[in-house]
Amino acid sequence: MQEEKKLRSQDWFGKTGKDGFIYRAWMKNQGFPHHEFMGKPVIGICNTWSELTPCNAHFRELAECIKRGVWEAGGFPVEFPVMSLGETLMKPTAMLYRNLASMDVEESIRGNPIDGVVLMCGCDKTTPSLVMGAASVDLPSIVISGGPMLAGHFKGRKIGTSDVWRFAEAYKVGEMSQEEFIAAEGCMARSAGHCAVMGTASTMASMVESLGLTLPDNASIPAADSRRKTMAHMTGRRIVEMVREDLTMSKVLTRKAFENAIMVNAAIGGSTNFVIHLMAIAGRIGVELDLQDFDRLSENIPFIANIQPSGEHFFEDLYYAGGLPAVMKELSNSLNLDALTVTGQMLGENIVLSNAHNREIIASVDNPFKPNTGLAVLKGNLAVNGAVLKPSAASPHLMTHTGRAVVFEDIDDYKARIDDPDLDIDETCVMVLKYVGPKGYPGMPEVGNMVLPKKLLEKGIHDMVRISDGRMSGTGFGTVVLHVSPEAAIGGTLALVQNGDLITLDVPNRSLHLHVSDEELAERKKHWQPLELGYERGYTNLYLNHVQQSHQGADMDFLVGKSGTWKLRESH
Template sequence: MTPPAPGAGDRPAGLRSSQWYGGGDRNGYIHRAWMRRGLPGDAFTGRPHIAIANTASDLTPCNAHLTEVAASVRNGVYEAGGIPLELPVVSLGETQVRPTAMLWRNMAAMATEEMLRANPVDGVVLLGGCDKTIPSLLMAAASVGLPAVVVPGGPMLTGTFRGTPLGCGTDVWRLSEEVRAGTLSDDDFLRSESAMIRSRGHCNTMGTASTMAIVAEALGMTVPGVAGTPAPDSRLLEAAHGTGRLAVEMVAADRRPDRVVTRASFHNAIVALAAVGGSTNAVVHLLAIAGRLGVDLTLDDVDRTGSGVPLLVDLLPAGRHLMDDFHRAGGLLSVLREVRDLLDPTALTVTGEPLVSFLDDARIWDADVIHHREQPLVAEGGIAVLRGNLAPDGALVKPAAASPDLLQHRGRAIVFDSVEDFHARIDDPDLDVDASSVLVLRGCGPRGYPGMPEVANLPLPKKLLAQGVRDMVRICDGRMSGTAYGTVVLHVAPEAAAGGPLALVETGDPIVLDVPARRIDVDLPDAELLARAPSAAAAAAYAAPTRGWERLYVDHVLQADTGADLDFLVGSSGPDVSRESH
């Protein structure tokens, strides 16, 4: 028997979707009738409607399996009495899109926010994996203000080549440098290609994808214990099912992101980032998420909170193991249990319970992968924030991925005005460069490229690779892949294209890096530096789009030290549904 059509007052006043489906007038009729395609009549009478924001795409290979994950979420939502509604959202494949996925992070966040605001949904489950998808979803959820929870897609299993484990990303950089050095043949390099990606899932190193899944959990936005579950592991589907059930509960409790993610949550995320040796990219994403929530988070908070945290996870690119080893060894909760005294106990999770309440039963099952507090991999593993006359608003370096002997260094600058200039000259046998030189690449910040590409981990000159050199100090206003390594000073702010002093540096200038003192400087009198005109060659290479998203982005993007969001997207506006179209 078909249930009667709902009338006015049939839906609880607290459900946002009742503004579409409640009432017996023409508007309610239209909204219900068009959605009835298989839904039961009681779908519109008191059951919360849960969007499943799905970033699955064949062109985002690391997220291609999320449609299967969405099916488990759907089952959990139904089981808890909700109505699941899959919502495909903008998907960004880090390895595929040009010029850089970061160019569209803000667009993906804006599009997801607007679709959630525009549609009759009461809560949302966010499915992400590849680098920019989880940040964009968290930014959207923070701005739209609906109850939201993340299911990370999980890392791939470890591939091997000739008996050796391969860390995707990290080993691409390593092997390609060996080819350039002449110590690995082109044929062997290409043979490893089919072994690099063993299964579904995102990068199996502690790259940006794994880092942001962990950061989402440390922020309280996933069910505790889920982050890091490998993509092919059946326990990921079990967790997705449970998350679907939880989403219905969150709507009933009105458990929105601004009630879960507080300043205390960001404190815990920074501690987690340092303890696992996470990607520098997490900093720019955390700053952007905080900006959406109105939380006053700064680079100084990142340095102050993370600087004393021990690095406990022995994982590429800062260590030896890979993400399925991390999960097997105990995962994030076992890491956080070791640094429990450094966490803010007041921070909540999407379950409504404090994060620290989930740590009691956590254990380290393999101390080679996750070290105990008394035997850290590195005593202080946090990302360091540098300032100086080259980076007045800050720059980052990841000491755990750098060469210890280069953390205090003085060298002669070799300056490149664009990525194209770098590629044209870096392997020139006549380039006046040696192992003590400092490679400087500018024009790669949010405005300059545009999009702040992952080019800061510059390949070393071929002639130095042949001499056995494997690391040099490199400085850039762009980013580097979370899977990359080396002594790289990046996210320099302001960028050259925004008038930063990086635009004034010339080849031959003495550069001084002092990570313990948190300094990055060109050793010249201020008057001499300021008397220079910005590089005309660099300015000629800056992006100058005339239309579309790139024009909007360049005109409104903020600098890396505040998250590189668009200026008009900072802050939460909430799920406004006051305007009707019928």
Template sequence: MGTRSAEWYGGAGRNSYIHRAWMRRGLPAHAFDGRPHIAIANTASDLTPCNSHLDEVAEHVKRGVWEAGGVPLNLPVVSLGETQVRPTAMLWRNMAAMAAEELLRANPVDGVVLLGGCDKTIPALLMAAASVDLPAIVVPGGPMLTGHFRGVPLGCGTDVWKLSEEVRAGTLTEAEFMRSESSMIRSRGHCNTMGTASTMGLLAEVLGMTLPGVAGTPAADSRLLEAAHASGSLAVEMVAEDRRPSAVMTRGSFLNAVVALAALGGSTNAVVHLLAIAGRLGVELTQDDFDRTGSGVPLLVDLLPAGRFLMDDLHRAGGLHAVLREVRDLLDPEAITVTGRPLVDWLGAARIHDPEVIRPRETPLLESAGIAVLYGDLAPGGAVIKPAAASPHLLRHRGPAVVFDSVEDFHARIDDPDLDVTPDSVLVLRGCGPRGYPGMPEVANMPLPAKLLAQGVRDMVRVCDGRMSGTAYGTVVLHVAPEAAAGGPLGLVRDGDMIVLDVDARRLDVEVPAEEWAAREPSPAMTKAFAAPSRGWERLYVETVGQANTGADLGFLTGSSGHPVPRDSH
């Protein structure tokens, strides 16, 4: 099979001369003899601190590519630092995916190694790889090592929320809180909790898109560099065998990811990311699949935010494969990996080395975990909740709404001592969906009112059309669709309306007479706060973004357009 890059470099004409000559800055002549050219889609950036080590990882990928007879080419792509960019990294996930897709299509490359870590980088790269459908393999950047404060392990993200709430409640001084800052991030790598970055790194492997056994390897572990080398070599083999993302990421692969998401206690953000990746491939996957396939799966991993341990504990306890081996009977046996072999073929040697961190199937943390999908008056398009992160006594609840028309409105009033709120109230935050904010920020896990924190209250029912950090916890209903900015009923709720949550029945309703409901108009304060960009990416995003229940991708980006060789204008 001729390589795609040969369309640029083959022959003696003027155009191929130009393509070769401008690349002859250290490359030998035999680099253009038809051997595979492998792009390294690299999200390393000093402004994406969790990915700052990926340049070193890329060097080891290069060694593997050269060793296998390929030509490695570093390709910096859009990088999104979850802790840095405002208003929210999710605003640019689709842009990062589109840019990476177009760069892969436009350049003389035959395959790609995808280097990501921080929350949006792996989803964006997988979306791009799915749309261009060149042979592709992921090397996840891996989690950081565990830091400690006051002799206690710190879960980055989760313990930020916990410690900040202690300050608000008056049980931790501000000085002590500031002292914890230098302990929180101990090493290179992404969050060490089962947040979105850890979840998507692990699910990339369950989807079949990594070298088996690499996901979850800590960023500071030398074995990650060994795996990067092997991934570079495998990328060359994948080009030779024409093994593409569309052959690897099938419906069975996505259902395997849903099973794994439940067993791992993974982030709710995985729902919008998996839906978006599937949408790029044309794979049939709906929000309801997360409930049908995942809700009865046992929770086996005892990690923050739903549990006690952290990602390097999971790695030493047996890692992803030990978890998957416990639920092997629930996995699609035909779903393959980038090696060409089924995922389940790699699980035979896996063992649980610490049953406190990874529970055996017969003694799970929860019999049924996963994501519950709710419907009802307030969520005709669905909403999601993560029962494992919720308070059991609140999974069936009825209480009066306390409504906030924007994030700014929430911050302005939540700690007002005169706010009419009780522990039974339901906090409703709207205008935070894909279109409304824009970008669907991680604000659904609203901080509780200061006066209730002082009374010892640590959880309340919260409802929002935005997202929740994968490192967060609480009884939070999120991804409400349609969002308020798309005309969803959340925009009609008023203070005092009785909200009824029944997770067992999969319902989210409001008790308002039908005649009154029909006569209501959206809140003017809410509509005034909706995003109304006049230009640039934000305008394109607001005008074309889909709802959370379909993955919040842009309508014109769904589906795969392949990798035809562009016309040569030289």
């Protein structure tokens, strides 16, 4: 008979003498009886609740549901806070702090008497930061997402975050008043939860479910639906069982799991931010993953989840139509069905009874909504290490395009000139934005889907080829080339592009080419001066000195690889 593994928490609560007295006595001031410390699995509930993170503002109540499940299964729940990253409010960008939050998670888990962890994820960066931090420690861990908000209603139709971009264009050309803008604000975010479309938050919720880190159906249950609370309760029960089974993250996060996540992301038209976050998680857990894997694995996966911005409907509709398990069931011939999940079962066992209930929402592979793959990885002299584009959200007529570059040297230059009537630009041009990459901004903000010039919007033009070393919101759309690597701030070719240069985007051949000779580029490089970044202290200085490029996941170089739960020195 296999000997039961000693609980890590007993190195604190199981001690005799002075040390045990101190560890237990102060916990008892919360009303816990002595028997709770005697060999029960201690479950850390890692909570990203914050009123500054509106998507996660319902997490206090959700945490109580998790605790009920933990108690029921014979565990001892302890809730702890970590840095919360609110996408809608945090400046300059929440992405700057993703790695910092992951460090908070990692050290909070490692330094405390925890045997297993429930990761409460919701708003965009809270999911990858919590998973990255927990992966570095490698205890039994399970994710519960906060769920999408309900779709909004405005002037007789449903709206979601993707409509913000449409409203912005309409406002810019005078088709929508400020009063209508304010009215739409109150109509859109009408319940708790993250963005109602397939933005980055929904993509992240889908990512962790397809990785096998959640119970089935976790991704798409609406935040306001009582079944989200039930999911939290069952997640609390399951983590206690996982501790007893010693089902650690590294047993779930295998190469097969990452391959599944890439294929599912292609099928749902997930956010381009998926690439950076999945790469960072792979780096933490020690799975080899390359940018080309995203293109290769999603190449033959069609778009079958009809959710905005690539499609027409909302994330809650996906749940009603069968949820992510039904999507994965449609992909059964492509996925690694033998990948282990936190249920203790293989992926194939989790989805065997799932079915699509609405073919307007979940199509079959044989009859998809779009044949286009979810992500295309582009390379060429303008992106030696790669760049990404989402074909399902792009314009077909621009997928092969050559145009004259209109260059914005940084985001301030773009804001100052984009609506200048004298700007030399038309719809055939290629908009180029520099210095918005990991180091250049810093933090790589979501500004890559540049709003078009007012004079072109007034002509009825709503898409152009746009290129930058930054990111865009997963709720955005258009023929937008992102994550150009190496970035301009470290002297990548993007930094050398000049007004009037010809650029060819060739998505079918996965090419991004600047029509400037190597000799001319070498000459331009001689005159290039790096930016004065100006951050001399604190976390931002640490970030700038250690952040990796986007094709590597934009993690800090010293955080790559898991380090486990080494034994800490006693402090008493």
